[in-house]
Amino acid sequence: MTMSQSNSALASKSGRDRVNASGWSGRALVYAAVGIIALALALAPFLFPDIRSQEVAARICVFIVLVASYDLLIGYTGIVSFAHTMFFGMGAYGTAIALKAMGPGFEAILLGGGAGIVAALVLALLIGLLSLRVKAIFFAMVTLSAASVMMVLASQLSDFTGGEDGITYSIPRLFSPATELLTDAEGRAMRLFGVPLNGKIALYYFVFVSALLLFLAMMRIVASPLGSVLQAIRENELRAEAIGYRVVFYRTTIFCIAAGIAATAGILRAVWLKYTGPDVVLSFDIMIDILLMVVIGGMGTMLGAVIGVVLMTLAQYYLKDLMALGAEATANLPLVPDLLNPERWLLWLGLGFILLVYFFPSGIVGTLLGKGGRK
Amino acid sequence: MSNSASIRTDNLTIRFGGHAAVNNVTCAFCPGELTVIVGPNGAGKTTWFNLVSGQLRPSEGRIFLGERDITALSPSQRARAGIGRAFQLTNLFPKLSVFENVRLAVQGRARQGHRMFVRTRALTGLADKAMHYLEETNLVPVADLPASALPHGDQRKLEVAMLLAMEPDIFMFDEPTAGMSVDEAPVILDLIARIKQDTSRTILLVEHKMDVVRALADRIVVLHNGELIADGAPGDVMAMELVRDIYLGTGTEEVA
Numbered sequence: 001m002t003m004s005q006s007n008s009a010l011a012s013k014s015g016r017d018r019v020n021a022s023g024w025s026g027r028a029l030v031y032a033a034v035g036i037i038a039l040a041l042a043l044a045p046f047l048f049p050d051i052r053s054q055e056v057a058a059r060i061c062v063f064i065v066l067v068a069s070y071d072l073l074i075g076y077t078g079i080v081s082f083a084h085t086m087f088f089g090m091g092a093y094g095t096a097i098a099l100k101a102m103g104p105g106f107e108a109i110l111l112g113g114g115a116g117i118v119a120a121l122v123l124a125l126l127i128g129l130l131s132l133r134v135k136a137i138f139f140a141m142v143t144l145s146a147a148s149v150m151m152v153l154a155s156q157l158s159d160f161t162g163g164e165d166g167i168t169y170s171i172p173r174l175f176s177p178a179t180e181l182l183t184d185a186e187g188r189a190m191r192l193f194g195v196p197l198n199g200k201i202a203l204y205y206f207v208f209v210s211a212l213l214l215f216l217a218m219m220r221i222v223a224s225p226l227g228s229v230l231q232a233i234r235e236n237e238l239r240a241e242a243i244g245y246r247v248v249f250y251r252t253t254i255f256c257i258a259a260g261i262a263a264t265a266g267i268l269r270a271v272w273l274k275y276t277g278p279d280v281v282l283s284f285d286i287m288i289d290i291l292l293m294v295v296i297g298g299m300g301t302m303l304g305a306v307i308g309v310v311l312m313t314l315a316q317y318y319l320k321d322l323m324a325l326g327a328e329a330t331a332n333l334p335l336v337p338d339l340l341n342p343e344r345w346l347l348w349l350g351l352g353f354i355l356l357v358y359f360f361p362s363g364i365v366g367t368l369l370g371k372g373g374r375k
Numbered sequence: 376m377s378n379s380a381s382i383r384t385d386n387l388t389i390r391f392g393g394h395a396a397v398n399n400v401t402c403a404f405c406p407g408e409l410t411v412i413v414g415p416n417g418a419g420k421t422t423w424f425n426l427v428s429g430q431l432r433p434s435e436g437r438i439f440l441g442e443r444d445i446t447a448l449s450p451s452q453r454a455r456a457g458i459g460r461a462f463q464l465t466n467l468f469p470k471l472s473v474f475e476n477v478r479l480a481v482q483g484r485a486r487q488g489h490r491m492f493v494r495t496r497a498l499t500g501l502a503d504k505a506m507h508y509l510e511e512t513n514l515v516p517v518a519d520l521p522a523s524a525l526p527h528g529d530q531r532k533l534e535v536a537m538l539l540a541m542e543p544d545i546f547m548f549d550e551p552t553a554g555m556s557v558d559e560a561p562v563i564l565d566l567i568a569r570i571k572q573d574t575s576r577t578i579l580l581v582e583h584k585m586d587v588v589r590a591l592a593d594r595i596v597v598l599h600n601g602e603l604i605a606d607g608a609p610g611d612v613m614a615m616e617l618v619r620d621i622y623l624g625t626g627t628e629e630v631a
Contacts, residue, residue, distance in 0.1 A: 225482055225498065226491035232479050235468035242428065242466075243541055244454035244483035253489075 026368035034306050041208060045201050046193045056317050058204060058272045060309055061211035062265050067293045068218050068305035069261035075300030076222060077254050078234035080136055082287055083143035086150045087124065087259040089282040091116040091266025096167045096276035097160055104170035113267035117260050124259035128252035151282050166277020175203035175271070207268045214261055215305075221257070222302055230254055231300070289316075296356055298363025307364050315352065320345045381405050382458070382545050382577060387426055387436035396422045398601040399436070406544070407574035409567075411588050411609075412581045414598035415621060420581045421463055423598065424549055427579075428460040429453045440545070454483065459543025461534045463550045463581070469523035473514055473533055476522050478505035480540035505540060512536040513562060528559040535563055539570070546570055546578045553583075567591060585613070597621070 040047060044057035066088055073079040091113060098112020123146070131142045154161045161167065173179055179199030180189035189196040221227055229250050232240040241247050270276045280286075289312065297308025320342040327340040360367040383403040389396055397419045404410055412420050425431040427438060429450035437446045440456055448456065468476050481504045482488055496502075509515045512532045517525060522533060535551055548567065552560040568591060571578055582588045595612040597605040599621050605612045612618055 220494070221491045223494050223496070224491045225487045225493070225495050226489060228475065228479060228482065228495050229488040231471060232468050235470055236466065238430070238450075239462075239466050239468065240479075241450045242430070242454060242460055242462075243480045243537065244451050245488050246449070246451045250488070257491075 026370065030303055030307075030365050030368050034303050037306055037310055044208075045204050046195050049195045052317070054200070054204060056313060058207050060313050061207050062269045062272070063290075063293065063309045063313065064305050065211045065214045065218075065265040065268070066262055067290055067297070067309050068215055068302055069258045069265070070290050071294050071297075071299060071302060071305050072218060072221070072230070072254055072258045072261075074294060075298075075304075076227065076234060077230040077251060078136070079132075079251060079255060080140040081143040081255070081258075082140060082284075083127070083147045083150075084258070084262050084290055085282055085284070085287045086143075086147040087120040087262035088266040088269070088286070089150065089154065089278075090120045090123070091263030092270040092276045092281040093154065093161060093167075093266075094119065094263075095267045095270040096169060099169040099171065099270075100167050104172050106172050109172070109267065109271060113264070113270075116266065117263045120259045120263035121256050124256040125252065128255040129248075132248055132251040132255065147282075147284075147287070151278060151284075154278050154282055162277065164278060166275055166280070168275045171203070171271055171274055173199070175199045175206065203272065207272050210264070210268055214264060218261065219302055226250070226253075234300075292353065295363055296353070296360075298360070298366025298369075301363065301365040301369065304363050304365035311364075315349055319349060323348065381441055382427065382579075383439040384423075384427065385437045385439070387423070387438065388434050389422060389426060389431060390434045395601050397426060397433075397598075400598070400601075400603045401436075402596060402603060402606060404545075404577050404579060406577050407571075408593045409571050409578040409580065409591055410594045410596055411585075411592040412579060412596045412598060413583070413585065417600075418598040419601040420598055421549055422601075424460065424547055424579075424581060428458055428547060454541065454543075455486075457544035458547065459538045459541040459545065460547040461538040461549060461551060463553060465527070465530045465534060467522040467530060467533060467537075470521050472519050473522055473525065473529075474502075474505060474509065474518040476533055477508050477514075477536050477540050478502060480537040481505045481508070484541050508536045508540045511539060511566065528555045531555055531559075532563065535566060539566070544576060546576060548578070548580045548582075550581050550583065564588070564591065589613075 041057055041061060045054065048054070048057065066084070070081075070084050073081055073084075094112040094114075094116025095109055096112070098108040098115070102108040102111070127142060127146060131139050134142075155163050157163075158165075176199040179202070181197040181199070181202060182190040184190045189198050191197065195201070222230075229240065229245050232245065233247055233250055237247055240250075266281055269281060273280060293308035293312045294305065295308070296311055297304025297306065323340045323345055324342045327337040327342065330336040330340060356364070381403060385401050387400045388398055400419075400423060412423070414420050422431065426433050429445075429448060429452070433446065437444055439445065440453075440458065443456070445453055445456060445458075454460075468479065471479070478501055481501045482498075485501060487498065487501065506515070506518070509518055512535055514529065514532055514536055517529060522530065525533065531551060531554070535548070538546060538548070546567075551563050551567070555563065567578065567580065570576060571591070580588060580591075589609055592609045594607065595605070595609045596603060597612060597618050604621070605615055605618050
């Protein structure tokens with residue numbers, strides 16, 4: 001018996017290798033790309049020291065967390081929610097209001113951000129318990145209306161939220177560009193690779209390390225027994241219930257976890273920008289960005305969030321520049337410079353998206369890892 | 376009757392509109408007993424199963440597991456209480472691997488599904504148990520394929536493997552050999568015979584092919600138009616004229 005057991009275990013192991021072998025090159029490509037992105041983000045202040053690149057790098061860090069937490073819902077569990085920016089905004093507004101009211105201290109970030117997270121968790125629990133029993137489409141509608149209400153509240157309660165103008169505030173002195181982290185003999189900020197080690201660097205690494213830890217925590221969640229139950233629910237909710245998993249409990253749990261993580265990402269965004277307003281943390285444009293990023297990267301892959309966010313963010317920030325260059329270079333040709341006019345960048349972004357969806361039907365990472373595929 | 380593995384339905388009824396799909400069915404099943412539930416198509420066999428395992432709520436009547444009234448429990452609560460169910464229409468996690476399908480059932484039984492900070496791979500006990508049930512059902516060679524890639528017969532076996540992995544007290548099989556080839560069906564029947572060797576288990580089996588299960592059955596219950604019309608030892612029940620009329624009258628397509 002033990003003999004046959006070990007034999008069959010061996011057989012299955014080689015079977016597993018065989019399956020992996022077919023997707024080996026795709027897998028290598030994904031890991032290499034993610035590795036390069038991680039390295040670039042880790043060294044961003046030194047590799048790309050200009051202010052605009054810093055903004056791009058910090059935005060990528062925050063959005064990877066935001067999109068990955070959305071992937072927990074839509075990709076792993078099959079929950080469609082339009083309230084993800086609402087939770088993002090709750091973390092950001094909590095931090096912003098506290099920083100404005102209490103002054104620029106870490107206790108304000110801790111207290112305001114903490115309140116934002118708790119509020120997000122409570123709201124997620126309420127929405128989850130009240131409506132995760134109903135059909136997916138109704139749940140999506142409930143989240144949509146909750147998000148709309150939150151946007152109205154943010155613009156109407158202008159005494160707290162600054163209305164449409166939002167709130168500007170100061171952040172702890174440690175994060176100010178005037179703060180010198182290490183000083184040389186002459187009392188000036190020490191330089192590394194020609195970049196002064198000031199508070200701006202500390203702020204970037206605050207965002208980067210927090211985002212990295214959150215992302216790793218999510219990677220662990222999807223590889224845990226909980227993660228496997230979520231996928232079972234996505235695949236066949238009734239059967240998951242029939243083998244003893246309380247589906248509503250699991251759905252509500254992951255909805256709360258994703259909401260809490262989105263709110264934490266909101267804290268990072270608020271601290272980085274020193275500004276919080278409806279346009280940067282609450283608007284439906286951001287919700288649509290999140291959806292596009294998760295689809296481009298590949299739903300239910302986690303690493304897809306990294307690829308999707310980077311591609312989309314780079315396009316949003318640099319496609320116009322690239323097109324301006326192209327239009328200039330082709331100025332003497334007919335028609336081409338018009339097509340490359342930077343004002344038409346959305347057209348090219350849209351075309352790129354259509355091509356991506358056509359060639360990578362399960363998203364870039366999903367297709368390369370051989371999950372799903374053409375149907 | 377005090378044994379925890381016994382199951383009983385009292386006046387169980389469910390109506391869809393004016394139609395009573397299961398009508399006033401009262402019966403009890405004891406450990407160590409394999410009962411085959413027969414009846415023509417539309418007799419209410421699967422509906423009665425759905426009431427017992429919780430997918431449907433009865434309009435009237437109660438269901439007891441041992442002394443416990445489980446009428447109000449959800450399907451997952453009933454599964455955790457020890458009622459295991461294999462489905463007639465294959466009902467799997469299609470994109471997940473065969474191994475993962477069974478492992479999820481093991482994990483549910485072990486109450487480990489809520490853990491989120493431990494790696495699934497680190498829980499080798501669950502994986503070993505899943506492999507054990509794959510061996511029992513001859514599914515080890517296809518363990519890494521997605522469940523949807525299996526041929527029909529293997530999907531039926533996987534249904535049974537998942538039921539075994541739940542390690543229930545009550546085993547409910549809904550036509551486990553439906554659509555299986557002649558040489559595949561005995562594998563399933565052998566498995567059921569082995570489950571039966573443990574006399575603490577209660578086995579309920581819906582099956583059309585009477586010749587196939589007669590050797591296994593301790594008892595036969597006949598449903599017709601939602602009502603229980605016969606209940607007893609196989610020989611006695613099959614000898615009843617009423618049963619022969621119903622079965623031979625409408626069940627002829629099942630002869631093949």
